[in-house]
Amino acid sequence: MTIPGRELTGTIKFAMQATKDLKLSDSVSHQSEVEKLGAELGHEVSKILTSKKNKDLFEALTLFWKQNGLGDIAITQADTLLVRLSDCYDCKGSGDGGQPAPCAFKRSLLESVFRDSLGADTIIEELECCKSGGTACLFRLRLS
Numbered sequence: 721m722t723i724p725g726r727e728l729t730g731t732i733k734f735a736m737q738a739t740k741d742l743k744l745s746d747s748v749s750h751q752s753e754v755e756k757l758g759a760e761l762g763h764e765v766s767k768i769l770t771s772k773k774n775k776d777l778f779e780a781l782t783l784f785w786k787q788n789g790l791g792d793i794a795i796t797q798a799d800t801l802l803v804r805l806s807d808c809y810d811c812k813g814s815g816d817g818g819q820p821a822p823c824a825f826k827r828s829l830l831e832s833v834f835r836d837s838l839g840a841d842t843i844i845e846e847l848e849c850c851k852s853g854g855t856a857c858l859f860r861l862r863l864s
Contacts, residue, residue, distance in 0.1 A: 723764045729788040732761055732829070736790075736810035739825045751824060758825040762832025769837055777837050801861035803830060803844075808857060811850040823849050823857050834861060 723731065739754050769780040778795040785793040791808035795801060805826060827844050834842045841864040848854035 725768060725788075728761070728764050728768070729790070732765075732788075732790065733809055735761065735825060736808070740810045754825050755828040758828030759832045762829035763836055765829065766833045766836035769833065777834075781833060801834075801863070802847075803859040803861060804856050805859075806850070806856035808850065811857070823851065826857060827859060830859060830861070834863070838863065840864060 735757055739757075765781075765784065769777060769784065778797075782793050782795065785791060785805075789809060791811075792806045794804045794806075796804075808826070823846050827846055831842050831844045834840075834844075843862045843864070845860045845862075846857065847860055848856060848858035850857050
């Protein structure tokens with residue numbers, strides 16, 4: 721089943737807001753569920769992004785993220801891919817620190833998008849988090 725674009729965006733925003741309020745340090749099962757939800761929605765996003773070439777995929781994902789009010793995304797490629805999310809829908813006005821829930825969700829979502837779209841195993845590691853005082857959420861993506 722494919723979720724239509726507007727419904728998908730609404731679901732992503734709802735999940736971002738809901739995970740923002742979770743205290744994942746209290747429960748490993750909540751963390752796992754948040755990651756599963758992110759992965760499932762990432763699969764749906766990858767269905768919308770039709771291009772399979774890296775540059776086109778990056779441009780399509782950047783456009784999807786921005787047009788749907790999810791924040792800003794910048795993807796750079798050197799030895800590894802760096803994905804920088806700033807002005808995120810779920811981080812706006814926060815700064816309470818110590819809540820990894822939104823980034824666990826976003827990490828899983830991005831991992832699924834890249835895995836599905838590029839047809840390669842991906843590992844995403846969070847390097848910086850706006851919820852923990854960083855200027856943005858910064859992820860390193862490794863393809864195998």
